[in-house]
């Protein structure tokens with residue numbers, strides 16, 4: 001039996017898998033706990049796994065493998081992953097950030113290893129990439145990426161069949177790449193001009209006073225000003241996709257995340273045109289496609305870590 005765990009800045013989701021097929025049992029989600037001691041999220045996860053076991057009628061000690069797909073960044077302490085996620089740990093930005101804790105990190109791997117025999121923690125975009133490579137739109141592709149365009153922007157990268165992890169498991173934090181010195185684009189990480197600070201769902205709301213869903217709806221309905229704003233978002237996001245194509249010589253990029261998936265038909269040709277407008281020697285033969293697992297990518301990301 002496997003525990004599939006998804007940790008985000010807003011919610012924690014847990015489900016179980018018997019090891020046969022893709023069925024997820026006892027699925028549940030809760031707001032991420034951000035009060036108490038800094039192992040509160042790990043204790044929440046373990047309690048939720050036990051509750052899922054009780055609901056599914058499975059003895060809790062039968063669940064000994066845990067896959068964790070989590071928002072990053074990570075830091076390692078004694079080789080174990082701890083979260084250093086700005087939306088969870090309030091101790092980095094200080095009280096002005098408004099989180100109800102002073103955690104510098106939230107230990108995840110060490111407490112879970114006291115409960116489970118096997119634990120694998122990966123960045124959520126890396127885990128989603130693995131799910132897309134196994135069951136989705138990236139099956140059979142050796143040079144590929146998964147890019148999520150959602151509240152934030154994240155990337156999982158794969159070259160020559162090897163998923164890139166990096167020294168602390170933080171490879172693919174492409175949302176924090178510099179794309180513009182536009183100084184209205186203050187990123188949650190403190191940088192100015194990061195990709196995420198310009199195009200992510202939370203940036204759209206902050207920059208244009210309208211959430212991304214409403215903006216896209218107006219653009220699709222023919223509102224010229226909204227369409228122009230979306231074109232500019234696609235120019236920046238498309239240029240970021242070009243950047244990773246130029247760096248990694250990719251064959252295929254799978255796109256997910258709520259901003260993209262709810263508007264794939266409108267956004268995909270615009271992103272594709274931007275990528276293809278640059279240096280054909282690098283961009284020809286690189287396809288952009290919607291995530292094959294659609295909005296289920298997140299559900300299967302943690303499971304993909306245990307296959």
Ligand SMILES: [Zn+2]
Pocket residue numbers: 175176177187188189190191194196
């Ligand atoms: Zn940033």
